[in-house]
Amino acid sequence: MSFSDELRRDNARDWDACVDHRFVREIFAGTLPPEVMRRYLTQDYQFIDRFVALLGMAIATADRFESRIRFAQFAAMITSDENTYFQRAFDTLGVPDAERRHPVLTAPTAGFQTLMKDAADSRDYGSCLAVLTVAEWLYLSWADRAGEKLPVDFVHAEWITLHNNDGFRSFVTWLRSELDRVGATADTAGRTNAAAFFRRAATLERSFFDHIYE
Ligand SMILES: Cc1ncc(CN)c(N)n1
Numbered sequence: 001m002s003f004s005d006e007l008r009r010d011n012a013r014d015w016d017a018c019v020d021h022r023f024v025r026e027i028f029a030g031t032l033p034p035e036v037m038r039r040y041l042t043q044d045y046q047f048i049d050r051f052v053a054l055l056g057m058a059i060a061t062a063d064r065f066e067s068r069i070r071f072a073q074f075a076a077m078i079t080s081d082e083n084t085y086f087q088r089a090f091d092t093l094g095v096p097d098a099e100r101r102h103p104v105l106t107a108p109t110a111g112f113q114t115l116m117k118d119a120a121d122s123r124d125y126g127s128c129l130a131v132l133t134v135a136e137w138l139y140l141s142w143a144d145r146a147g148e149k150l151p152v153d154f155v156h157a158e159w160i161t162l163h164n165n166d167g168f169r170s171f172v173t174w175l176r177s178e179l180d181r182v183g184a185t186a187d188t189a190g191r192t193n194a195a196a197f198f199r200r201a202a203t204l205e206r207s208f209f210d211h212i213y214e
Pocket residue numbers: 044047135136139205208
């Protein structure tokens with residue numbers, strides 16, 4: 001079994017809870033209440049900020065140019081297509097500027113920020129990769145539903161298509177192969193560290209979905 005499959009299997013409870021989450025069912029059905037989507041997106045925008053910083057550390061610590069290019073291209077997408085989606089969704093949902101920039105952070109958002117800072121501060125490529133892989137592979141896992149119709153509202157539909165398009169799918173395939181490659185050459189401590197970051201990320205993903213309904 002590959003390293004990434006092993007990590008996913010070891011975190012199956014949190015992983016499966018996210019893939020089958022109420023948020024996922026409601027966003028596909030187009031029934032996600034606007035106040036829930038608003039809470040989700042205002043918190044997630046703070047996630048994205050630190051996520052881009054972590055991508056920067058992956059670019060800095062990667063062991064080859066080819067990997068840096070992949071991350072740089074992905075960072076370009078997040079800071080263009082995904083960033084403009086957030087702005088258009090905030091406009092539609094009536095989120096004022098102050099709340100876009102400085103919302104009161106919830107515990108899962110603050111937890112993610114600490115996790116991403118810890119991964120970046122480790123300056124360990126495998127640990128950065130583990131967190132990035134959970135964030136993107138888990139999102140592909142819930143968003144990639146063959147044959148499912150898209151909801152009408154762009155705020156719902158585009159959040160799905162940002163996470164199930166061909167470019168995203170190929171980035172996730174590459175991320176997993178990169179984690180497998182790095183895991184195969186890492187020593188026991190390196191694999192243990194990456195596994196611990198993977199676990200923290202999977203747990204937080206689940207509480208992030210849960211908390212927007214609390
Ligand atoms: C919490 C969270 N996790 C993952 C993703 C996917 N980039 C996201 N936008 N937000």
